[in-house]
Amino acid sequence: MTPFLAADDASFYRKAGRLVLEACVSAVEKRGRFSIALSGGSTPRKLYSLLAEPYYRDRIAWDKWNVFWGDERCVPPDDGESNYGAARAALLSRVPIPAPQVHRMQGEVRPATEAARAYERELRLFFRNDPVPRFDLILLGVGDDGHTASLFPGTSALTEKERWVTAPHVDRLGADRLSLTFPVINSARLILVLCAGDSKSSVVRDVFQSDGPVRFPIQRVAPTEGELVWLLDKPAASRLPATARFEAVHLEKGDIHA
Ligand code: 6PG
Numbered sequence: 001m002t003p004f005l006a007a008d009d010a011s012f013y014r015k016a017g018r019l020v021l022e023a024c025v026s027a028v029e030k031r032g033r034f035s036i037a038l039s040g041g042s043t044p045r046k047l048y049s050l051l052a053e054p055y056y057r058d059r060i061a062w063d064k065w066n067v068f069w070g071d072e073r074c075v076p077p078d079d080g081e082s083n084y085g086a087a088r089a090a091l092l093s094r095v096p097i098p099a100p101q102v103h104r105m106q107g108e109v110r111p112a113t114e115a116a117r118a119y120e121r122e123l124r125l126f127f128r129n130d131p132v133p134r135f136d137l138i139l140l141g142v143g144d145d146g147h148t149a150s151l152f153p154g155t156s157a158l159t160e161k162e163r164w165v166t167a168p169h170v171d172r173l174g175a176d177r178l179s180l181t182f183p184v185i186n187s188a189r190l191i192l193v194l195c196a197g198d199s200k201s202s203v204v205r206d207v208f209q210s211d212g213p214v215r216f217p218i219q220r221v222a223p224t225e226g227e228l229v230w231l232l233d234k235p236a237a238s239r240l241p242a243t244a245r246f247e248a249v250h251l252e253k254g255d256i257h258a
Pocket of ligand 1: 039040041042043044071072073083140141142143147148149150
């Protein structure tokens with residue numbers, strides 16, 4: 001698993017945009033539709049905005065998109081913390097994805113376990129032929145504690161093998177969350193981990209250099225049949241040794257879309 005290492009911010013997001021576009025084209029050619037689970041947090045927001053810019057907006061078959069989320073905060077959709085709200089502002093309000101093809105996790109529903117069960121029903125309807133939902137693309141972020149989606153260290157959600165959606169209480173946050181579980185995440189055709197910032201550099205070092213036991217939830221991301229791609233920026237890769245191998249990503253002069 002050789003990660004991509006972006007020379008700068010523009011290269012990072014152009015590469016991410018290119019990978020999303022390629023996954024969409026491949027899925028539509030093979031299956032006539034594209035299923036993607038968006039991640040939350042701050043890292044993907046520039047990607048979502050970029051996809052709504054003319055170069056990508058005009059090349060993507062939005063009518064074939066089926067948008068889900070990898071996780072959600074237990075807040076209403078118009079709350080500043082909502083992952084759905086952030087994606088709606090940056091992307092969904094700017095591109096023509098048919099509303100019935102946007103599958104929001106209902107963060108406002110209480111108890112959160114009810115929202116988790118409802119989302120499982122929605123997944124079962126869409127992925128009716130899959131024994132476990134098989135997304136064409138799942139975007140993931142990484143926290144500085146090595147969490148991904150809303151699968152946090154020390155929670156029972158990490159070992160959930162049956163449920164597709166879980167509603168863990170995260171002590172560190174003092175809040176409930178909604179999250180896809182590893183059986184669904186690891187069933188994806190492509191998992192793209194977007195990892196930027198120095199605060200992730202210790203986790204990145206462990207992921208790529210450690211032969212020891214699994215310390216972080218992100219290390220449990222291991223697609224059964226699909227592909228796992230990491231896209232790093234330089235700060236996130238800063239604790240890797242000089243001998244570490246990367247696929248360098250940089251914009252050619254004048255090429256705004258690497
Ligand atoms: C969330 C995310 C979470 C996120 C990481 C990284 O809801 O917060 O899905 O898993 O991807 O916390 O967040 P940043 O991109 O803000 O560093």
